[in-house]
Amino acid sequence: MLRMSSLQSRYEGKGIAAAVLGGGPSLPADMTMLPRRCLLIAVNYHALRLCRPVFMVYNDQPETDPDLAWAVDNNAIVKVSPDPSSDIFFDVPVWTGFYSSNTAAWFALWMGCDPVILCGMDLYQGAQVYFHPTDRDVPCFHYPLDQHLRPWIEDGLNLLPHSDRLRAMSGPLVNVFGQYVEGS
Numbered sequence: 001m002l003r004m005s006s007l008q009s010r011y012e013g014k015g016i017a018a019a020v021l022g023g024g025p026s027l028p029a030d031m032t033m034l035p036r037r038c039l040l041i042a043v044n045y046h047a048l049r050l051c052r053p054v055f056m057v058y059n060d061q062p063e064t065d066p067d068l069a070w071a072v073d074n075n076a077i078v079k080v081s082p083d084p085s086s087d088i089f090f091d092v093p094v095w096t097g098f099y100s101s102n103t104a105a106w107f108a109l110w111m112g113c114d115p116v117i118l119c120g121m122d123l124y125q126g127a128q129v130y131f132h133p134t135d136r137d138v139p140c141f142h143y144p145l146d147q148h149l150r151p152w153i154e155d156g157l158n159l160l161p162h163s164d165r166l167r168a169m170s171g172p173l174v175n176v177f178g179q180y181v182e183g184s
Contacts (some may be wrong), residue, residue: 002078002088004110011039012112019117020057020104021047023130027120030169034117035182041108043101045071046120049132055080057104059096065136080107095159098151109161117180118168123148125172145172152176 011018018039021027023046031050040053044060045067047053057080062069071077072085079087080103082096095106101121108116120131124141125148140148153176157163167180 003091004088004094005092007088007107007111008092009112011114014112016113017115017117018108018111018113019119020101020108020121021051021053022101022118022120022122023047023132024120024122024124024171025126025128025131026122026170027131030119033169033180033182034119038117039108039113041104042077043099043104043120044068046130046132048075048077052077054078055104055107057081057100057107058083059100059103080104095155097155097159102151102156105156105166106160109163109165112162114162114165115180116166118166118171118173118177121168121173122171123173148172149176 016039017035018041019034020041020043022043040051042048042053042056044058048071056077058068060068061083062072062085072079079085082090096103105116123145125145129141149172166177168174168177169180
């Protein structure tokens with residue numbers, strides 16, 4: 001098992017961008033604008049429908065979601081989670097925030113990726129919350145936008161290492177971290 005402390009600054013100064021791949025409707029279009037050399041980090045299992053990320057970050061216990069349990073059990077991917085199913089032991093304080101995407105952004109920044117690009121982060125706004133069909137109804141789907149932004153603004157800006165490296169490809173987080181533009 002890897003230790004989180006051993007991954008600190010792994011990509012620092014190497015020109016490695018990371019894409020944190022949420023599950024929102026914007027994900028497929030956002031991915032078409034990523035730089036060619038980009039480390040892919042899935043938030044939960046959604047991006048597995050589109051690509052083969054290196055890492056999958058999740059805060060939930062897999063047994064609470066059949067799709068997540070399947071992804072954890074059936075994919076050759078490095079699992080990053082506070083859950084015991086993780087391939088990485090959290091031996092340092094990790095900002096897990098309120099969402100798995102908070103943990104994934106922290107993880108990419110912790111490893112020294114620059115920039116870290118948030119993709120498919122629509123924050124559950126609109127009639128369709130994922131880019132794929134779902135029959136799950138989760139209470140947070142119905143929170144107003146400011147509640148989804150709050151962890152990023154109140155905690156994230158203070159707890160994310162090198163938050164200045166974070167950009168959003170599209171969606172509400174562009175107003176918090178700025179928009180990713182190729183070469184910026």
